Amino acid sequence: MPEIRFKDIVKQYGYVTVLEDLNLKVSDGEFLVLLGPSGCGKTTLLNMLAGLVEVTAGEITIGGKDVTDLDPKDRGLAMVFQSYALYPTKTVEGNLKFGLAAQKLPKAEMMKRVNWAADLLQIQPLMKRKPAELSGGQRQRVAIGRALVKNVEVFLFDEPLSNLDAKLRTEMRLEIKKLHNELQKTIVYVTHDQVEAMTMATSIAIMNQGVIQQFGSPDDVYENPANLFVAKFIGAPPMNIIAATVAIKGKKILATHAASGVSMDLSKYDFAHKPADGAKVYVGMRPEHFAIGSDIAGKEAASFDLPVLYAEKPGSDGNAYLNSGDEQIAVRIDSAMVKDLQGANASLKIAFPHDKFSVFDAQTESRI
Template sequence: MPAVEFRDIVKRYGPLTVLEHLNLRIEDGEFVVLLGPSGCGKTTLLNLLAGLLDPSGGEIRIGDRDVTHLDPKDRGLAMVFQSYALYPTKTVRGNLKFGLSARKLSRDEIDRRIAWAAKLLQIEPLLDRKPAQLSGGQRQRVAIGRALVKQVGVFLFDEPLSNLDAKLRTEMRIEIKKLHGQLRNTVVYVTHDQVEAMTMATRIAVMDQGVIQQVGTPDEIYDRPENIFVADFVGSPAMNFVDCALQAEADGLAAVDGRSGLSFGLDDYPWRRPPEPGRPVTIGFRPEHLRPPNGAEGRHLRLDLPVGHSEKSGSDVVLFLSLPQRMIAAKLDAAAAEPLRRQERASLALPLDRIAVFDTASGQRL
């Protein structure tokens, strides 16, 4: 399957710059998710790849072809839209057939492709129904089937699950991932839903304000965010942040919060550049890394903080603990959290090998 490459892509609308000198390579057979908030440029980038928009600068390549100015039909792509975009007057079979008839394929070849896609997506009993007679999940399967029958190397998905309820979204995530495992096509998938990105992607490109903030596997994005934006956007609840200053103490370097008195020991921190005492830094740590202190192993920081409120979600409980001028979240299993919910203060341990240090001014990981 072909690779996809964006080289120095720029997209402007008059004085408004939507994408600024963007570079990204998607290897053949990868499932890459473009993840970011509304307005970050991810759908614009997908539409540039599809040929629905023209770039203001740069080059788009699919395999060894420069497709920057090719018509959509000549790019070897298939796209699944958020709105399904099915023809209401045609049956499922007619919707699957529509894009093939223009290619002047034989009737036998068209029937073979429709039968193959219908079996793969388990929509064989639906072929003679019209879209109004289908559920949301069935319509989305038909939309995917219409892309599959084209038998191209690159599939584009533009937030295809956002119109489905929570249960159907889970089911369709599994189905799309399973399809990719079977077909090994190159997939470029746009979403603002971090759960979709983390569960489906082989790599994620996190975008903000037209700039790719980080590209990596789901584990890399989650465990080693490159900057405060990525750390804050990926994760639910979001990462906790505490503004500190680097200080040289008797037992080594630490990040100290002058308002709360918290001191994060950094002797074993894997610095990317030499630390500078006095530098303002932001300490980040995930809510799930806070645990009851009993049995805590390795170097850790003991926190004893007032309990603000709590939220229970199934087997998990999120405790919100008070620091001066901010709250931090701790995500615990219900059994561990239950006694703490009834107390005024909670004692928790934070492993110091799970913290991230960011430069407060630039937001970049140190």
């Protein structure tokens, strides 16, 4: 079964080390998303798996077999490219068949697979057209079809939706997810779009500066970010991070935000290791976890009463940005409230529950 392993992978371009001692395991049937800002090494990693970029050191195995020095075509995988990379001189049908013909597949088998993929992706009516005559979404389907007909166990996607408009992107996202559910093949998917990652992945590897910052399920990386980078990268608006100082009072562990003077009760936080008295930490709070106005029960771990800087309504929900001295705190609010808060001198009472904090060491920026 094709379990993919990266072992101690190093990649250097000239004297720049892009990836260093990277380890990652992708289980069979998993939908792994490599997520990160541009230049984080995610595409390099994918290309190394595909065999398009050579590794400097380390080992890649697929299903226990060492493929590190294997030709791309011998690795048993298929890839969908960012620009689709369809062969412009061939029809849709020709594109689907070209790779199979190179494998010297019997005609009947070839036709069976091509028809199967064409039906699955609903591109049957386009078979005689050239790529230049297709829309972006149609090209995308053909590109996926060309990967599907190869009948391999591992599929690679390199930012496949980045050239589509917002509406098509949502559609294709669902489609790809559906394909994964139906076929149960392993998928490694590279993107910089966190929405794609959160909605499609069964597990996410968040990368920055060539290092995997966190590897886990979408829920896991969202609720329990391993470090400050992940906390800030995931979520829109991202997690609120405020600098605070720990004060231990008997059984209680408090963190005081210097600028606003608010103290947060972290006693119920599940510390991996307890901080010392006076330790500097960052406290993270998701915007949607705040209780507002009448929802405040009074038993929350921290409560704030802060002036509103501005409020906006990007969709069904609204966001309010509050001024807390040196930083801003974003709060998810009901869209009906946006109008009221847009006036001058508005302020908002909010409270944060005990079980939703994330706490990071100020020095290492890792979760504690």
